[in-house]
Amino acid sequence: xxxxxxxxxxxxxxxxxxxxxxxxxxxxxxxxxxxxxxxxxxxxxxxxxxxxxxxxxxxxxxxxxxxxxxxxxxxxxxxxxxxxxxxxxxxxxxxxxxxxxxxxxxxxxxxxxxxxxxxxxxxxxxxxxxxxxxxxxxxxxxxxxxxxxxxxxxxxxxxxxxxxxxxxxxxxxxxxxxxxxxxxxxxxxxxxxxxxxxxxxxxxxxxxxxxxxxxxxxxxxxxxxxxxxxxxxxxxxxxxxxxxxxxxxxxxxxxxxxxxxxxxxxxxxxxxxxxxxx
Ligand code: HPA
Numbered sequence: 698x699x700x701x702x703x704x705x706x707x708x709x710x711x712x713x714x715x716x717x718x719x720x721x722x723x724x725x726x727x728x729x730x731x732x733x734x735x736x737x738x739x740x741x742x743x744x745x746x747x748x749x750x751x752x753x754x755x756x757x758x759x760x761x762x763x764x765x766x767x768x769x770x771x772x773x774x775x776x777x778x779x780x781x782x783x784x785x786x787x788x789x790x791x792x793x794x795x796x797x798x799x800x801x802x803x804x805x806x807x808x809x810x811x812x813x814x815x816x817x818x819x820x821x822x823x824x825x826x827x828x829x830x831x832x833x834x835x836x837x838x839x840x841x842x843x844x845x846x847x848x849x850x851x852x853x854x855x856x857x858x859x860x861x862x863x864x865x866x867x868x869x870x871x872x873x874x875x876x877x878x879x880x881x882x883x884x885x886x887x888x889x890x891x892x893x894x895x896x897x898x899x900x901x902x903x904x905x906x907x908x909x910x911x912x913x914x915x916x917x918x919x920x921x922x923x924x925x926x927x928x929x930x931x932x933x934x935x936x937x938x939x940x941x942x943x944x945x946x947x948x949x950x951x952x953x954x955x956x957x958x959x960x961x962x963x964x965x966x967x968x969x970x971x972x973x974x975x
Contacts, residue, residue: 702751706798709750714742714766716773721975722968723775723799725915727811729931729952733960734769734776737968741767746779751798753781753791764795770965772972775804782911784889789839793918797848800922805975806863807919808968809928812952813909814892814936816901817881822935823955825963826879827867828859828928831913832905835887839914840921849921858920863927863971870966876959881906883930885913897936908936927971929963931956 711717726734746752746762762779769776781792799807813826820826844851864880871878884905886892892900892908900908907930919926933952 703794703797703801706749706751706794707801710744710764710798710802713744716741716766717802719773720766720775720802721804722772722806722808722972723777723804724769724808724968725777725780725810727780727809727911727931729812729933729956730810730960731778732957733964734765734778736961737965738765738769738774738776739767740765751794753787753794770968772968774968774972775799780911780915783835783837783887783914784910789837789841789914792914793839796915796918796924797845797922800848800919800924804924806860806925806927806971807915808971809912809915809926811883811909811912811928811930812933813883813907813930814897814934815907815932816884816897816936817879817906820879820881820906820932820935822932822952823959824877824879824932825871825956825959826881826883826907826930826932827864827871828883828912828930829864829880830859831883831885831916832903833885833913833917834900835885835913837887839918849923853917853921855917855920858916858926860925860927862974863925866970866974867927867929867963867967870970871963874959874962874966876963878929878963879906879932881930883912883928884908886910892936900936907932925975931960 888910
């Protein structure tokens with residue numbers, strides 16, 4: 698991946714979005730998070746990923762992805778509707794390409810959302826979990842390869858990969874909105890197979906509270922670029938073994954719908970609150 702590739706994409710977005718300088722935050726939507734944005738965002742413009750130079754080209758049938766910009770609860774933001782997953786066959790460099798584009802655009806904060814399986818026995822389906830920290834079990838790291846010194850150091854610190862101040866903001870907004878916001882450690886695996894009961898036991902023993910197939914590569918690259926990162930998982934199922942039932946992708950999609958009202962109430966407060974402190 699050439700460093701210049703990022704600049705081409707940045708130039709393209711700047712050209713299309715006349716208010717690009719006002720935006721400080723990008724939200725990346727995971728499975729089931731789309732409807733909240735439909736409800737709260739006044740879209741000013743959009744571009745399909747396939748029309749953005751340098752963005753990975755979709756090889757998956759029915760793949761849908763676009764970048765939106767507009768006001769979310771009155772705050773100018775970008776929104777990635779659809780992300781690239783490692784299990785789809787994209788490289789780590791492809792998955793995280795957009796992160797560096799946003800960093801080069803001047804975006805300061807990345808808000809990552811996803812669907813995840815709950816490991817913590819105190820969690821219920823439909824709960825929202827603020828990501829307090831992560832464990833990378835994807836078997837790869839997006840920073841492997843030549844380091845782009847323009848973006849960050851060879852060995853970036855991960856002590857505060859998940860921004861404490863943004864977490865406080867999420868917690869106070871959840872309280873205000875009377876939304877239960879769990880807090881936990883997100884374990885990232887490659888997928889696409891769901892976990893075996895033995896894996897679930899092992900991950901829970903290690904201290905993970907939820908398991909999913911995304912988010913961590915983006916967080917690592919964002920941290921490398923000096924962006925502030927925060928995120929929420931929607932617990933769409935209790936991971937195999939705990940729930941005792943077989944899992945399907947449809948279950949995951951269905952469950953995400955149940956938490957919609959909470960997601961809306963939380964984001965309506967949280968996005969403006971975060972924008973204030975950036
Ligand atoms: N495991 C991994 N990824 C997931 C799950 C799960 O149980 N649910 C939603 N994404």
